[in-house]
Amino acid sequence: MMSRLAPRWPAWLFWWQAACPQGVSAQQRTWAGASRIPGPGGPWGATGTSPLVRRGSSSASSCAPEVVLTRERYSVRRLPFSVVSEDDLAALERIVPGRVITDPEELEAPNVDWLRTVRGSSKVLLRPRTSQEVAHILRYCHERNLAVSPQGGNTGMVGGSTPVFDEIIVSTALMNQIVSFHNVSGVLVCQAGCVLEELSRYVEERGFVVPLDLGAKGSCHIGGNVATNAGGLRFLRYGSLRGTVLGLEVVLANGTILNCLTSLRKDNTGYDLKQLFIGSEGTLGVITAVSILCPPKPSAVNVAFLGCPGFAEVLQTFCTCRGMLGEILSAFEFMDAECMKLVGLHLHLACPVQESPFYVLIETSGSGAGHDAEKLSGFLEQVLGSGLVTDGTLATDQRRIKMLWALRERITEALSRDGYVYKYDLSLPLDRLYDLVSDLRARLGLHAKHVVGYGHLGDGNLHLNVTAEAFSPSLLGTLEPYVYEWTARQRGSVSAEHGLGFKKKDVLGYSKPPEALQLMQQLKALLDPKGILNPYKTLPTRT
Ligand SMILES: Cc1cc2nc3c(=O)[nH]c(=O)nc-3n(C[C@H](O)[C@H](O)[C@H](O)COP(=O)(O)OP(=O)(O)OC[C@H]3O[C@@H](n4cnc5c(N)ncnc54)[C@H](O)[C@@H]3O)c2cc1C
Structure with missing residues (x-):
């Protein structure tokens, strides 16, 4: 055996x-390792499958409760962006002919997150194929003051990839071409919409591995991985994407294409601009191509x-x-x-x-x-x-x-089938890592279905999850800010690898000082003065 x-x-x-x-x-x-959900080959582009689409067709989720609109569940006000008009649709159709999706049925999945906890009400999804098309889209949206929500595989855990109101969804699903692979250096250059598992297969056939692996590999896109600075299962060995990503091509809010798609391992010429976009969750630019160093298999x-x-x-x-x-x-x-x-x-x-x-x-x-x-x-x-x-x-x-x-x-996946999931992705000192799970079990008693702890122990990363039959504001009130205050007391991080998205944006202050928050706001204002890129995400709501 x-x-x-x-x-x-x-x-x-x-x-x-x-x-x-x-x-x-x-x-x-x-044993279901081979038939992992999510998996490739669905209706979402040539290779990617939204896990939600698959979940939607399973018996487990057919009786899943309706996901409440984000704007109704959370207290959030729509910012004064324009509303998409018929003229806008015609203009966008000229930019991406035949790839302007307005069918409500097709818009259902991209409006809801993988966890089925947030729902937007976008009426338009665009599927560009090239960086130039993304540039034209953003230039147009910038001029018209239309808000945009970039979306990769929609497997994010913090409500970052779905619109909050009627933002236009810009999907990278059709940007799935490998540009080049160098079989001596192991440098892979590809478009942002390549599915991680497809990339893994491609480089493994050539004797290399992608330095990133995670449970959502069958659906998540490399652009989404970079935008979230995903950690995953190989972090202990190969470190952060901040080290392995060598270059990026990014389209800025005003449509400028920033080509920093270098394949050099060493390049100390000025500020390392790509680092700004790694982990920026679609709030500073749309990543259109990635250059990544793959180690030997x-x-x-x-x-x-x-x-x-x-x-x-x-x-x-x-x-x-x-x-x-x-x-x-x-x-x-x-x-x-x-x-x-x-x-x-x-x-x-x-x-x-x-x-x-x-x-x-x-x-x-x-x-x-x-x-x-x-x-x-x-x-x-x-x-x-x-x-x-x-x-x-x-x-x-x-x-x-x-x-x-x-x-x-x-x-x-098992947790998502257990009910509504309250997810916490924390960095904590190793010796205190599990104490919070035990504390919460005692604190919540029978109010929770399950309180579980697992994670990337080698990286000091705890995934603390609490499940309940349904979303409950009172349970949320028992969990928060308790979990964040507990984490801050240990000088931990309130988001180890999932990012902040919509759900965690207001807790950034537990892990960063006010000066850092202010600088982040200034950078956002510099790169996206109209705030059209993924509004309501990552940075705290301004009061
Ligand atoms: C089963 C499962 C296991 C997971 N395991 C891990 C894990 O081990 N480690 C981990 O870190 N995460 C994990 N995740 C979370 C998730 O898979 C990662 O955050 C992943 O990197 C998201 O990629 P995506 O393509 O699905 O991005 P999306 O969910 O579509 O988007 C995530 C964020 O990135 C932005 N974005 C997406 N594409 C672009 C782009 N091209 N340019 C700019 N912004 C963009 C979106 O606006 C959003 O804010 C897991 C998720 C699931 C469902």
Whole structure:
């Protein structure tokens, strides 16, 4: 079953739990790593599929409650932008012929976020194919004072990609061409609408990997990834997009094309302007093309899935892991028992080890199978012998590696099937990382369905999620500002990797000083004086 068994590994390590966890029958046990939602091939452009479209057609979501209009749920006032007229539609039709979408049915999915928590009322979606078309669109919108909401795969977690009122949606779905790939340097240049999974496949066929991976890879666009400065599952190994993105092409609010699409690794000529747009969530410009450095594909990959008796042991396992696996460690993820319960309940994925309070997923990626196996073997003996880990399983072949990753990657999906999800994506000091989850469980009692904690432990990033039957202002009041104040006391970040979008824009002050906020407002005013780009997002509402 397991390939390349290392002779020194104890046999039990390869045992795949035969018994099903409580409540999941043998027939129900499925591993869904390959049929990951979201996946490619839907009606959204040549390659991308909106996960929402797929969710909409599933039985699970057919009875999902209607998503309330953002402007009704939240207290937000429409800014004095123009309203799209018949003349505007005619002008836009001349810019992107046949790609001006006004059909209400087609506009349903792009008006609602992946989590089904916010809904805009845009009446127009544009599908440009080239940077020049984006430039013409923005020049026109700038002149006419029409607000615009850039949208990639619409998988964002903070309500950044959907309009709040009637902003025109500019979708990058048709901007999905690879421009070039250099098979010595590993530099990939592509349009912003390329789906991450498609890019991964493309470079992997050439012996490289995209330095970014996340559960939404089947739908998210590289432009959206850069616009959110997405972190994801390979952050521990390859670091931030701020390091791996070498160049960007961006269309500014007035239609100017800023071509900083360099492929150079070193370039100290003046200010590094691309950094302004990485993580700017569509508020400073529309990213139209990306140049990204892809590292060589590791030839030996192993994934261990381990059960730990407590969070202290999770941390100790991480320390031991860093010490013993060093340069081959590529991911260290954790999830609590509640997460495992939910992926079992909603996705019928079975726990591959004995039930434990915590689980960790450790991935190693290297160039020498024998060398890596030996190191991993030593590490596993150590953590098992010392009681840090009580049970575990190991995968070395692609299929089983995917199965183990599915347990971690699909938690977001399982949560979204559990009800309304209150999501918090926090950076916290490692030793306090899980305390907030325990605190909240006690604070919320029976008011919440589930309070779960999981995340990119190796990056100090906690995903704290609370589910309830439906949105409730009183539950929200119990959660906020409590979570943000708690985080600020630890000098943590209220958004580790998801950005601020619409939902978190007013809590920026918990993680940044007033001087930083003021400078951000000034930069916004400089680059987008009319404020047409993704209004109501990222920066706090001005009172
Ligand atoms: C199952 C699942 C797992 C996820 N896992 C992770 C994870 O591990 N790490 C992580 O960081 N995120 C994760 N996310 C969140 C999300 O996938 C990322 O934020 C992703 O980078 C968004 O890409 P997108 O193309 O869907 O962008 P969208 O959701 O369409 O847009 C996100 C923001 O970027 C702006 N934008 C999009 N395209 C452009 C562009 N071309 N130019 C300018 N602005 C643009 C939008 O206006 C919006 O503000 C996950 C989401 C899901 C559903």
